[in-house]
Amino acid sequence: MKLDDNLVLSGQCVQQILAIKDTMELISGKWKILIVVTLLLNGTMRFMELKKALNGIAAKKLSYDLRNLEINKLIDRKVIKSKPITVEYSITAHGRTLDNLISELMDWGLNHRKEIIRN
Amino acid sequence: MKLDDNLVLSGQCVQQILAIKDTMELISGKWKILIVVTLLLNGTMRFMELKKALNGIAAKKLSYDLRNLEINKLIDRKVIKSKPITVEYSITAHGRTLDNLISELMDWGLNHRKEIIRN
DNA sequence: GCTATTGGTTTCTTTTAAGAAACCACATTT
DNA sequence: AAATGTGGTTTCTTAAAAGAAACCAATAGC
Numbered sequence: 664m665k666l667d668d669n670l671v672l673s674g675q676c677v678q679q680i681l682a683i684k685d686t687m688e689l690i691s692g693k694w695k696i697l698i699v700v701t702l703l704l705n706g707t708m709r710f711m712e713l714k715k716a717l718n719g720i721a722a723k724k725l726s727y728d729l730r731n732l733e734i735n736k737l738i739d740r741k742v743i744k745s746k747p748i749t750v751e752y753s754i755t756a757h758g759r760t761l762d763n764l765i766s767e768l769m770d771w772g773l774n775h776r777k778e779i780i781r782n
Numbered sequence: 783m784k785l786d787d788n789l790v791l792s793g794q795c796v797q798q799i800l801a802i803k804d805t806m807e808l809i810s811g812k813w814k815i816l817i818v819v820t821l822l823l824n825g826t827m828r829f830m831e832l833k834k835a836l837n838g839i840a841a842k843k844l845s846y847d848l849r850n851l852e853i854n855k856l857i858d859r860k861v862i863k864s865k866p867i868t869v870e871y872s873i874t875a876h877g878r879t880l881d882n883l884i885s886e887l888m889d890w891g892l893n894h895r896k897e898i899i900r901n
Numbered sequence: 902g903c904t905a906t907t908g909g910t911t912t913c914t915t916t917t918a919a920g921a922a923a924c925c926a927c928a929t930t931t
Numbered sequence: 932a933a934a935t936g937t938g939g940t941t942t943c944t945t946a947a948a949a950g951a952a953a954c955c956a957a958t959a960g961c
Contacts, residue, residue: 684816689894697802714908719950723909724948771882775854829938830937830938841940843920869939
């Protein structure tokens with residue numbers, strides 16, 4: 664019976680499916696992946712620089728997403744004791760490991776657009 | 783000035799960023815990627831089979847997501863004139879091109895878990 | 902004393918995603 | 932006649948994500 668097969672298959676790859684869910688949770692949302700890409704492209708940036716580069720993001724969303732990315736060790740937050748105080752954000756080594764995934768997202772998206780337009 | 787540099791950089795890769803957004807829109811949500819993975823693992827499946835394999839999805843969500851995936855040519859919907867009527871869902875050739883991306887999501891997620899647990 | 906800059910926080914509102922439950926047409930089985 | 936299986940739709944409710952606007956502390960410049 665097919666349903667049993669499904670259950671068996673699902674049972675065999677719980678870890679893999681959880682891994683996919685984990686990744687999706689981390690990168691999904693309207694701004695998170697764009698924040699990462701912006702930092703990858705520009706290197707170290709300050710809060711207001713990011714806000715302007717991301718054109719349209721609310722300060723609340725930016726600080727919220729930055730905190731989330733920091734908790735997950737994808738970006739680094741460094742407070743500079745200047746006057747007024749400035750804060751520098753940059754990608755961590757672990758964050759940089761997202762580049763393959765981001766390339767894949769990009770390549771697939773470009774190809775998908777062709778596929779959808781074609782027909 | 784740094785802000786100008788950012789604007790220039792952003793200007794140079796509008797297409798790429800749009801491609802990333804496109805892909806994210808297509809795969810984000812709680813169930814869509816799981817539907818694709820389930821169909822990749824099991825081949826052709828009927829509505830009720832999918833519903834049971836996805837353990838917990840509401841019929842409304844399943845039919846909504848299936849329609850969305852079909853519109854984007856990732857899955858194929860085939861009505862079989864049996865009694866009672868049955869409907870078969872399967873991945874299209876284009877949908878199958880998601881496998882690299884899915885592997886990348888999985889690999890990154892597995893590695894991320896190690897990274898987070900480690901420290 | 903007034904205004905601007907920096908990096909936020911707080912509060913409130915709107916939009917979007919998701920879930921639960923009931924319903925439906927059609928056909929078969931009991 | 933009633934129940935069952937199939938593939939949904941409809942309606943209502945809840946939860947989560949996102950946006951807008953006001954506010955704030957510290958400091959500097961005018």
